[in-house]
Amino acid sequence: MPEILAIKNLxxxxxxxxxxxSLSFDVQKGEILGMMGPNGAGxxxxxxxxxxxxxxxxxxxxxxxxxxxxxSAAHRCRLGIGRTYQIPRPFENMTVFENLLxxxxxxxxxxxxxxxxxxxxxxxxxxxxxxxxxxxxKLPLLDRKRLELxxxxxxxxxxLLIDEVxxxxxxxxxxNLLQIVKAIQQRGITIIWVEHIMMMMNKGVDRLLxxxxxxxxxxxxxxxxxxxxxxxxxxLGVEEG
Amino acid sequence: xELLRSRRFIGIILILLGLIALPYWASRYWxxxxxxxxxxxxxxxxxxxxxxxxxxxxxxxQAFIGLGGYALAVFSVYYGFPIWLSIILGGTVSVLFALLxxxxxxxxxxxxxxxxTWTVAETLRILFSNWKYVGYGMGLFxxxxxxxxxxxxxxxxxxxxVASVALVYFLLRSKLGLGxxxxxxxxxxxxxxxxDIFRCKLCCFLISAGVTGAVSGVMYLHHIxxxxxxxxxxxxxxxxxxxxxxxxxxxxxxxxIGSFLYVFxxxxxxxxxxxxxxxxxxxxxxxxxxxxxxIMGTVQEKLGFEFxxxxxx
Numbered sequence: 358m359p360e361i362l363a364i365k366n367l368x369x370x371x372x373x374x375x376x377x378x379s380l381s382f383d384v385q386k387g388e389i390l391g392m393m394g395p396n397g398a399g400x401x402x403x404x405x406x407x408x409x410x411x412x413x414x415x416x417x418x419x420x421x422x423x424x425x426x427x428x429s430a431a432h433r434c435r436l437g438i439g440r441t442y443q444i445p446r447p448f449e450n451m452t453v454f455e456n457l458l459x460x461x462x463x464x465x466x467x468x469x470x471x472x473x474x475x476x477x478x479x480x481x482x483x484x485x486x487x488x489x490x491x492x493x494x495k496l497p498l499l500d501r502k503r504l505e506l507x508x509x510x511x512x513x514x515x516x517l518l519i520d521e522v523x524x525x526x527x528x529x530x531x532x533n534l535l536q537i538v539k540a541i542q543q544r545g546i547t548i549i550w551v552e553h554i555m556m557m558m559n560k561g562v563d564r565l566l567x568x569x570x571x572x573x574x575x576x577x578x579x580x581x582x583x584x585x586x587x588x589x590x591x592x593l594g595v596e597e598g
Numbered sequence: 599x600e601l602l603r604s605r606r607f608i609g610i611i612l613i614l615l616g617l618i619a620l621p622y623w624a625s626r627y628w629x630x631x632x633x634x635x636x637x638x639x640x641x642x643x644x645x646x647x648x649x650x651x652x653x654x655x656x657x658x659x660q661a662f663i664g665l666g667g668y669a670l671a672v673f674s675v676y677y678g679f680p681i682w683l684s685i686i687l688g689g690t691v692s693v694l695f696a697l698l699x700x701x702x703x704x705x706x707x708x709x710x711x712x713x714x715t716w717t718v719a720e721t722l723r724i725l726f727s728n729w730k731y732v733g734y735g736m737g738l739f740x741x742x743x744x745x746x747x748x749x750x751x752x753x754x755x756x757x758x759x760v761a762s763v764a765l766v767y768f769l770l771r772s773k774l775g776l777g778x779x780x781x782x783x784x785x786x787x788x789x790x791x792x793x794d795i796f797r798c799k800l801c802c803f804l805i806s807a808g809v810t811g812a813v814s815g816v817m818y819l820h821h822i823x824x825x826x827x828x829x830x831x832x833x834x835x836x837x838x839x840x841x842x843x844x845x846x847x848x849x850x851x852x853x854x855i856g857s858f859l860y861v862f863x864x865x866x867x868x869x870x871x872x873x874x875x876x877x878x879x880x881x882x883x884x885x886x887x888x889x890x891x892x893i894m895g896t897v898q899e900k901l902g903f904e905f906x907x908x909x910x911x
Contacts, residue, residue, distance in 0.1 A: 434792035448783035459780045462773050464792030
């Protein structure tokens with residue numbers, strides 16, 4: 358499989374804190390790459406660097422064989438990088454449908470009826486269609502998370518970054534979302550997925566990348582990663598001996 | 599819904615027909631009031647587009663009022679251009695000037711943007727009052743040779759008012775409007791959904807500058823004189839702010855209601871010149887305290903009523 362994204366020696370510091378420390382990894386086309394790490398490991402910072410919300414201090418981001426390190430966030434979105442936010446950031450005073458239109462018209466550059474069709478189709482896919490005319494600010498948590506996903510999908514991404522979509526949800530809701538994410542992969546979209554919930558990482562991802570302190574701790578088969586002593590130590594806080 | 603929409607449509611047509619027919623049945627005083635209403639509406643609608651929809655609180659709209667007015671005087675009097683062409687050129691000059699200052703001014707945000715725009719307008723005022731070509735602080739005659747009929751000026755002003763409302767309405771229902779609303783709600787998220795924030799805001803800034811400049815030309819048609827201290831005075835923007843805040847910032851109907859109230863208050867208060875500003879100021883403060891979203895904003899919130907909705911289905 359060819360790689361869709363390659364991160365090379367990426368570093369980002371905030372004052373004295375090195376959030377991402379010379380991190381390198383790549384993502385294969387079509388896979389779901391899980392990303393784990395304890396709080397403050399730099400997962401969300403990595404997402405912000407890939408999507409262009411932050412600019413790195415050094416290192417390179419290669420997407421579909423193009424260096425995108427210095428492109429704006431909006432530009433990267435138009436190239437096909439979509440994301441969701443850990444804490445949903447809906448456009449609260451706009452309807453659910455309008456939220457998706459933003460993605461479809463700006464991110465995917467669709468016009469008029471095409472954009473409306475795309476938005477309707479995605480809402481149907483994620484199960485939000487009955488709520489399309491509600492204001493996004495009035496949605497409960499599960500629907501906000503769905504909206505995050507739907508809105509990102511409306512930009513027609515080829516690479517989708519999912520940031521803790523399952524946090525704070527019940528088991529049934531999580532199962533439901535897992536199905537949606539799997540179905541997104543079926544559509545040919547490559548996914549990087551950050552999640553804390555072991556079950557989802559076990560079931561949902563093809564490869565797992567574990568980071569700690571902004572560095573790669575381990576990368577490979579999810580089961581192997583989670584069973585490794587190193588990972589358990591850092592992630593679960595298991596004491597040695 | 600269809601019925602409601604057609605009723606609303608008929609309502610709008612009837613009001614417009616009434617206003618168009620005004621010169622044939624109303625007194626000159628009433629025509630003048632509607633003329634002032636239309637001009638105020640056009641100007642404050644443009645400020646509303648900036649502050650209410652793009653988050654750009656400008657205190658320098660008078661820069662474009664001055665440029666538009668001077669363009670009318672210079673092009674029509676010095677060069678003998680037709681009046682309408684001069685008005686359009688006034689809009690063009692304003693757009694070009696806005697483009698010129700956009701690079702430095704867009705580096706400032708919030709209150710700094712407000713101060714920045716104000717400073718630009720003050721700079722123009724000082725520049726024009728020291729510029730021989732435009733008659734220093736004495737200013738220029740606007741229309742010594744051609745005098746348009748009062749009715750022509752009225753129709754032009756009415757057209758400008760209606761056009762400004764239509765412009766904002768259709769703008770908000772366009773891709774640009776969608777982007778603006780997204781930026782207003784969640785700036786970071788809008789960017790990661792592909793919205794180019796700088797371009798959206800610049801677009802509004804230029805549109806607002808162009809329309810303000812051209813409308814200023816129409817306004818100066820019924821002035822005899824233009825001079826820098828009044829043309830580039832901040833009073834213009836204060837007036838737009840008052841109208842928009844009272845009527846409801848960030849609503850299309852707000853400036854309509856606001857202009858209506860302003861024109862009547864202004865007429866009524868002209869009988870009490872020594873306290874008029876005091877009263878206007880108190881009303882503004884009262885509105886901000888009691889109904890910070892203005893009349894239309896409060897009505898929409900309480901009743902869910904929107905006459906001209908930018909919503910898309």
